[in-house]
Amino acid sequence: MSAMGNATNVFWHECAVGKLERQKLINQQGCVVWITGLSGSGKSTLACSLNRELHARGKLSYVLDGDNVRHGLNKNLGFSPEDRTENIRRVGEVAKLFAEAGLICIASLISPYRKDRDACRAMLTDANFIEVFMNMPLKVCEERDSKGLYKLARAGKIKGFTGIDDPYEPPLNCEIKIEQKNGVCPTPCDMAVQVVSYLDVNGFLHA
């Protein structure tokens, strides 16, 4: 136990059972798969199919969905720039805890700003922040409009909507890009397999 920084009455407690021991127990390596992209780009679809595919291989994963978290941990946050940043910071901190617990944590958030995503990357000390960019054309996302939000944004009924009147900053150095091939979108399975392959090759599926 040691005192830390300026917070002289907040100590750090170490436990004998750490990340390595947990990883051995469940034969995998904790990490964060961070899925970013426009609304309608397929983030939740990939998160679900990836979760399913990992489970089928006996791996323990958990989806942190940006929308779902706003009903719990982040229900006291709105959509101001500060609140959006805090929304992403909290999800990043929780994803880090899940990775520390040994899980493959799948975070699915629009997370439009590079600095917010990079702040989450910087929380993870190892190379276990895996950024997945859903590189789908706005046109495709807007045509899907599964939640009807683009329509509202175009009508001016939602302000500051990413891709319409608020920017999306694509990653500069993401680990994985999900894209159309010859104008065709990959299937949920295609996308999951692409991410699972990355995890496999990089040793995350074994302790």
Add this chain to the structure above:
Amino acid sequence: MSAMGNATNVFWHECAVGKLERQKLINQQGCVVWITGLSGSGKSTLACSLNRELHARGKLSYVLDGDNVRHGLNKNLGFSPEDRTENIRRVGEVAKLFAEAGLICIASLISPYRKDRDACRAMLTDANFIEVFMNMPLKVCEERDSKGLYKLARAGKIKGFTGIDDPYEPPLNCEIKIEQKNGVCPTPCDMAVQVVSYLDVNGFLHA
């Protein structure tokens, strides 16, 4: 996917792999073991020994330590009444996510107010919030004073310190009480075994 409450642009996403599937995979039942008590009452000690004991039995658990979380997720919170409540709310929400992921989440926080702990209990829909009360006399905790905080509080250098100039409200209906026997404190192993027995009897150690 469905729209929820007033937040018309925040949807709820369901995944095919849910809590039951994850629990089967790791053969246990997700729950929250919430350890409450005075500073120096042995919360962190129990959290660590419980974590170790569960790991020895092949169970996946994770400790959310109130102090540690203040260096990450809750680093933007202070010690005002509102911030203390928010501190506990966030830990409760995260513990709930861990239980949902299938883990035995061990939360260790002074959490002095009944209403804050009960709010966390209310977040869990099943009977899987297990409140453990470290029922140690203030005198014992103060004599230990492992962090030197009681000395500072008695000297008036820390204000609002639980047990000195801020109240601790003992649980009315906790699941487990850790107490002295004939004036002797239980050992870390004694305490862990008491909690593990409860988890075992109540079916949490198997899916």
